[in-house]
Amino acid sequence: MPTDSESESDDGLDEEEIDEHDSDFDTLLQAVAHDQGLGSGDDSDDGYIEGDSVDEDEEDEESTNIDSETESGYLTKHSFKDDMDAWKNERKELANIDPVYDSDSSTEETTNTIGNVPIEWYADYPHIGYDIDGKKVLKPMTKDQLDTFLSNADDPDAFRTVRDELNQTDVRLTDKEVDLIKRIQSGQIPDAEYDPYEPTVEWFTSQKMITPLTGAPEPKSRFIPSKWEHKMVMKLVRAFRKNKSTQKPRPEAPKYYDIWAENEDQEQSDVRSRLPAPKMKLPDHSESYNPPGEYLLTAEEEKEWLETDPDERKRNFLPKAYNSLRLVPGYDRFVQERFQRLLDLYVAPRKEIKKNDIDIESLIPKLPDPRDLQPYPTQQSQLYAGHTGRVRSISVDPSGLWLLSGSDDKTVRLWEIVTGRCAQIWKFDDVVQKVAWNPDKDLCLFGVAAGDNAYIAIPDGLCDQTRLTVTEEFVKAGFGNSKDAEQTASVSWNKPTSAQQEAGIELVLQLGGTVKDLSWHKKGNYFSTMHSQTGNTAVIIHQISKHQSQIPFRKLKGLVQRTMFHPTKPWFIVVTQRYVRIYNLMQQELVKSLDPSAKWISSIDVHPQGDNVIVGTYDKKLAWFDLDLSTKPYKTIRYHTQAIRQVHFSRKYPLFASCSDDGTIQVFHGMVYQDLLHNPLVVPLKILRGHETVGPLGILDCTFHPTQPWLFSSGADQTIRLWT
16 A cells, blocks of 8 residues: 555645645746846846856846836736746646547657667667666567568558567558558648638638738747746857857768779779750740741841751751741651750760860971971962953873963963963864863873863874874774773764864764863873763763773762872772762772762862872862771861862872862872871961952862972963962
8 A cells, every 4th residue: 555655646646746846836937037037136146057157247138127028017926926826737637637649659659678779770780789687689580571572462461561660560550540641642631631621710800900910020028038048048159159169070971982993992082973964945036936027037148048057057947937826837857856855965974074184285286387398389470361261171281381271262272381372272162171181291182071072182383293093984984883882872983174183183072961071091091071961871981092982880879070090090080979989990899989078079189199089079178088098088178268179189299289269279288108107297388369259250270280389270260370
């Protein structure tokens, strides 16, 4: 039986506990009254803050004077005492009520005997703490994944069982808890009894208030100061005065290591952050279906946009205006833009790469001084005037004494290079497209391409060899209509007229279309022609000694622009609109196909050694190919502002030049080395200006002197110029 001292009082609390609570509340009451200045006049701070002393100045500044509030009747000593008595009585009544557990699990006490410690502290140990006797508490037996799977298969309540890691037990959820989880997962209100559509409560009356509501915070003078809050503030103040940091030390960040490093102990200190994918450009007003007028292009701007390269356009579409949105047609470049966007995401950088500190000067290639690369043409020294039309083609004889020129005035003129004198003139019935000297010094003759005919002529007084003749028996024998399988039936070798014979023309070849190009083989016995007909008959090879013409191809791919023979190998080069194809005439096969990545090729020339090729294009680019290296350009030069008309190598000096419609000639130093490991050296030397542009045309042809570092050029201004 309990003793009288141990018996419980009627109100549910022990008398000792009640007395103890009363003494605590009395002490609290005294402290608050002392803080508010309601005491008996004793200013001592005994029992106010144990172990701490507060300066009088601090107390004056930090304490709150409530005398004014007391005078207004807000707080008095007696009213505060009554409130504290009522609060103690309420505490006694609550002690008799049975405890009711809240749904919040944070207030529940754990049943774990090892204490309220994180269980992961013992993850690497076979025990989970110590009991009251100091012995290890072994971990309970845990199931492996197979046992867990089998037990869950047999247990119908497995879906509502969760693991309590702190207490090392399995907890079965109630129906109410399962319903609560389902409601949260489905995005519903957790409380099933809550009615979101209940009628509103009129918190304010309909009467107009004289004094409006205010959102200002309550003044601090209306709050009862807290003793414990005052202690905490004073502790922080003293810590700040002593320059002590009150922040807890941050945990160290985890260390990362480079698994691909050669040294396993090497720490990767600079872990590069991942970069986000590039964002798409936001649409502007020009992408509207009815943009403002200033965003619409004029006819000239639209034409310029169509002629511009797609990579250089500011926009990839033309802004257009429609009266309504339903009139807008379907977008035809949707698939291309989606593909380009995916390609941008694929090739986007994944890591942040540090920018290397590189000297800009070190990136510029070390090129020799142009003064050390002399001689090369630098200035104009001779002007050949006499043509009344555009001078389309020029050619220098192998001896270097005479110059031929063909023009739109349907004449071919022979010039003496040194004096500039016109020695002879040949007149034709059509515009002269091409003139070319025979490269063999023993054969003093040249070819002319004019209209549908190709002419072979010999200048008067320049050569001593026996003239080429076409007898009547030769014409009747039908050599122009040979029955050989590879011979063309559309070419006839004819005898020139008496007037043509007097002018020095020896042979006339009639082709089925306008002859655009004529080029000689290095031995001088063969020459090729290219005319405007499509198909395999566009390119024909002719042999002078046998008066034969052959079609080398059964089928041609693309529109042919130029043809020429390789200077050192039995190769034949055919230039189409987009590609340069090299064929072996002896083995009758394709050797390689060069791709200059151009829209339209205009000209080509081969280095005298035969291993390098330069290609000029109408889209302002000059491509240098190394045949031993690749079928792609080794170097692409883009210095001209208009289309390139002709490119040419010097046969004796390491020079090459290109002429363009912009009225300039670009002269380059192009040294080719015998060592295959040494790349060709290309150095820009000089820009020659002198020709005038006539409309869209500028310089139409250029060629080097066979023995001197001289350059000849002809243009649409009806002149021929010599640069030395």
